[in-house]
Amino acid sequence: MAYFEQIGTVQYEGPGSKNAFAFKYYNPNEIIAGKAMKDHLRFSMSWWHTFTFRGTDPFGDVTIFRPWDEAEDDIERAKARVHAAFEFMEKMQIGYFCFHDADIAPRQQNLLETNRVLDEIVSVIRQEMDRTGIRCLWGTSNCFGDHKFVHGAATSPNASVFAYTAAQIKKAIEITQTLGGENYVFWGGREGYETLLNTDTSLELDNLARLLQMAVDYAKKIGFTGQLLIEPKPKEPTKHQYDFDTASVLSFLRKYQLEPYFKMNIEANHATLAAHTFQHELNTARVNGVFGSVDANTGDPMLGWDTDQFPTNVYDTTLAMYEVLLAGGFTSGGLNFDARVRRGSFQEDDLFLAYIAGMDTFAKGLRVASRLLEDSVFERFKAKRYESYNEGIGKDIVGGRVGFSELEAYALIHGVTSNASGRQEYLESLLNQYILEG
Ligand code: XLS
Ligand code: NI
Ligand code: NI
Numbered sequence: 524m525a526y527f528e529q530i531g532t533v534q535y536e537g538p539g540s541k542n543a544f545a546f547k548y549y550n551p552n553e554i555i556a557g558k559a560m561k562d563h564l565r566f567s568m569s570w571w572h573t574f575t576f577r578g579t580d581p582f583g584d585v586t587i588f589r590p591w592d593e594a595e596d597d598i599e600r601a602k603a604r605v606h607a608a609f610e611f612m613e614k615m616q617i618g619y620f621c622f623h624d625a626d627i628a629p630r631q632q633n634l635l636e637t638n639r640v641l642d643e644i645v646s647v648i649r650q651e652m653d654r655t656g657i658r659c660l661w662g663t664s665n666c667f668g669d670h671k672f673v674h675g676a677a678t679s680p681n682a683s684v685f686a687y688t689a690a691q692i693k694k695a696i697e698i699t700q701t702l703g704g705e706n707y708v709f710w711g712g713r714e715g716y717e718t719l720l721n722t723d724t725s726l727e728l729d730n731l732a733r734l735l736q737m738a739v740d741y742a743k744k745i746g747f748t749g750q751l752l753i754e755p756k757p758k759e760p761t762k763h764q765y766d767f768d769t770a771s772v773l774s775f776l777r778k779y780q781l782e783p784y785f786k787m788n789i790e791a792n793h794a795t796l797a798a799h800t801f802q803h804e805l806n807t808a809r810v811n812g813v814f815g816s817v818d819a820n821t822g823d824p825m826l827g828w829d830t831d832q833f834p835t836n837v838y839d840t841t842l843a844m845y846e847v848l849l850a851g852g853f854t855s856g857g858l859n860f861d862a863r864v865r866r867g868s869f870q871e872d873d874l875f876l877a878y879i880a881g882m883d884t885f886a887k888g889l890r891v892a893s894r895l896l897e898d899s900v901f902e903r904f905k906a907k908r909y910e911s912y913n914e915g916i917g918k919d920i921v922g923g924r925v926g927f928s929e930l931e932a933y934a935l936i937h938g939v940t941s942n943a944s945g946r947q948e949y950l951e952s953l954l955n956q957y958i959l960e961g
Pocket of ligand 1: 756
């Protein structure tokens with residue numbers, strides 16, 4: 524059964540096209556900087572936002588009624604979603620998907636039954652993957668939705684919840700392996716706190732590290748070779764999430780000697796919520812050698828929560844792709860649209876229009892970023908800005924050959940040479956020129 528009969532495969536028609544159901548900038552096989560666009564961008568569909576989100580918000584009910592949700596039986600519904608999802612990805616030319624255990628199969632009475640149903644759905648997904656060649660970018664576990672996670676999962680004060688979390692993640696890693704997942708993501712759902720009046724942060728953080736170490740050990744034991752990723756987020760659902768931003772996750776990983784096993788999954792709007800830019804988070808991950816993957820979405824600058832909108836700001840995607848290219852591009856990671864249509868965009872074809880908007884915005888960003896790098900626009904400026912470290916006393920500083928006494932002797936004799944302008948406005952106008960001219 525086809526769910527999107529009216530819509531054919533979305534093709535590249537170029538910037539002049541007026542066809543809403545065509546790509547204007549994303550041309551999957553076009554080579555940019557030595558690589559096909561599809562291999563640079565590695566677009567991925569989020570199962571939860573695309574196939575299970577029904578438009579609810581804290582003030583309102585379902586606004587989205589999908590044909591694949593019509594079956595009475597929840598297992599049949601889960602299977603219908605698999606077929607709809609693969610038809611959608613094929614028509615969108617999307618090569619990857621990401622999922623939580625709870626998105627693909629409905630939770631049952633107990634763990635054993637839930638796992639049995641998961642296996643049943645996973646085998647349907649596996650068949651569709653074999654038929655289409657579409658792959659799994661990452662899997663993860665929803666350890667935040669169910670009421671048992673009210674006080675957290677690995678950071679719950681209740682040890683039996685810790686145990687259940689471990690069991691649930693064990694299964695989620697197994698099914699991710701069965702689906703050939705290239706990464707496994709840990710987003711700290713309710714790992715955080717509401718008030719310090721009832722919270723032992725020291726034990727909670729130790730326990731979070733214990734759970735991650737167990738995951739590392741288990742992945743190794745079963746031969747899961749996917750990259751483990753942590754997705755930072757500063758707040759929501761808890762007031763203070765432990766995995767606040769890349770820098771705090773790094774200091775946590777370093778404290779518990781876990782750094783070698785994890786990289787970052789950077790989400791654009793989580794960066795904004797932490798009062799950082801998307802580019803800042805990507806840059807912090809890159810310079811610390813932990814750049815992994817990206818959750819591509821955007822927030823609303825007026826709203827202080829995770830609105831998960833499709834990205835349409837070319838400045839943001841240009842600067843993001845600039846960092847991705849500087850990091851050497853994606854290896855196991857990709858651009859996962861952790862984004863959902865607005866609850867008012869409830870038609871099925873809105874899903875296509877939303878993904879086209881997001882994919883074209885990143886494709887355009889890639890095009891601009893690769894030209895900026897090709898022309899060394901900022902790189903040349905930066906090289907010149909720091910050139911005092913290439914010779915003389917600067918070279919001795921970075922070479923570790925001088926200490927306070929030598930530097931005092933130098934300062935007494937030479938004083939300080941004049942500073943050069945940072946030229947910020949000029950650089951911003953150059954960026955505009957590159958974005959607007961082609
Ligand atoms: C929530 C997160 C979540 C993760 C996967 O804000 O973005 O969707 O990506 O659990
Ligand atoms: Ni996310
Ligand atoms: Ni998010």
